[in-house]
Amino acid sequence: MRSYDYVVIGAGSGGLASAKRAAAHGASVAIIEGGRLGGTCVNVGCVPKKVMWNAASIAEHIRMAKSYGFSLETSGLDWAHLKRTRDAYVTRLNGIYDRGLGLSGVELIEGWAKFVDPHTLDVNGEKIQAKHILIATGGRPTLPDVPGAELGITSDGFFELEEQPKHVAIVGAGYIAVEIAGVMKALGSKVTVLLRNEQLLRSFDAQLRETLMEEMAKEGIHFVTCIELDHIEKDEQGLLTLAGNEQKLSGFDCLLWAIGRTPNTDQLGLEEVGVVRDDNGFIRVNEYEDTDVPHIHAVGDVTGRIQLTPVAIAAGRKLSDRLFAGHSNAKMDYSDIATVIFSHPPIGTVGLSEAEANEEYGVEEVHVYTSTFTNMYYSMSDHKVQTCMKVVAVGEKRKIVGIHGIGMGMDEMIQGFAVALKMGATVADLNRTVAIHPTASEELVLIG
Secondary structure, eight states: OOOEEEEEEEHHHHHHHHHHHHHHOOOOOOEEEOOOOHHHHHSSSSHHHHHHHHHHHHHHHHHHHHHGGGOOOOOOOOHHHHHHHHHHHHHHHHHHHHHHHHHTTTEESSSSSSEEEEEEEETTTTTEEEEEEEOOOOEEEEEOTTTTTTGGGGGHHHHHHHHHHEEEEOOOHHHHHHHHHHHHHTOOEEEEESSSOOOOOOOSOOOHHHHHHHHHTTTTTTTEEOOOOOEEEETTSSSEEETTTEEEEESSOOOOOOOOOOSSOOOOOOTTTTEEEEEEEEBBOTTTSSSTTEEEOOGGGGTSSSHHHHHHHHHHHHHHHHHHHHOOOOOOOOSSSOOOOOOOOOEEEEEHHHHHHHHHOOOOOOOOEEEEEEOOGGGGGGOOEEEEEEEEEOOOOOOTEEEEEEEEEEEHHHHHHHHHTTTBBOOOOOOHHOOTOSSHHHHHHHHO
């Protein structure tokens, strides 16, 4: 029986980071993975998604080129070429992760793990023991329980498409739905988005979600609101009909479900060793990433906390610092984490929304500063895309508790402003910063 100081289940972003950090501290470490290295982010998430977003952005720039005096002729998108080169890039990353594990002294065990007892895992019939075990198995897209749901695909299936759909229906209101909708429309597909309620991105600041929905509609994306599908049908031509709320929507050659994600915790045997999950399958952990069994830990999407790759990486490293480097108080700070939605236009956000600030501090303590304008990029064209920025501050000193924006470049500029917020910046600190002109980001230092 092989035995280690630390065994990690799942070679996604959080698991890999934690395993390598533990090995760097001198621990004997193994990581167990039955699929491709890199997890969701590398294989069917952030990385291939950003490649597709880049392609969509190039398509938008090509269409804008005429406004700047360029005469361009294109033969259209070669979807097969894009997929082939994107997949090759992901494969290279898989290899880099594999070599990185070897250089770090982490042993890779290929297969699927299941708990036998609190210190023992079964992998392919072999028993593996560890002093500490980390669960970092991530999640998978959720499919609805409606007849014909299997006729659709999920975000995983999106990256398997061999041909570009002509008319795609996307069901969902979250960031995955809006990102894929924007990509597909920019690349030339007809797109319909179906919402169970009336709004996109309900957990984000109202100004961001309202502006995004307006801009998506301007680009020709069709929204069907307040609909809940009850069955899907396919006709003789292979086209799909979506039915719900006494409505029927027809003519789709692709249906994509983007209704949420389910944690990969149901096949691990957790109930046998006392690891508690909530009603949605997420593992219950404390502030130090410990489960109800002290030497069994969990990070990343399986915990139901902020489901972002850098969050899982940071949490995994902090955990290893605490377990194997004597940093007894090392723990992840889940507050004020910046995030980006690669929509069209992109969204960048950090801290509290206006509504959250009002609830936490009281309306009378909250001060909101906004700026709405058209990026100079669009000055040469009749095609205009709105940029909106918002700073949320509290108290007499106007301490900043939220920075939000939607528009070209917001995906890159939010990182630096997140540092300012994390350091306790005030509106006066922004105003003391000399603006860089002409840029969109200058609006954030002039906004007060």
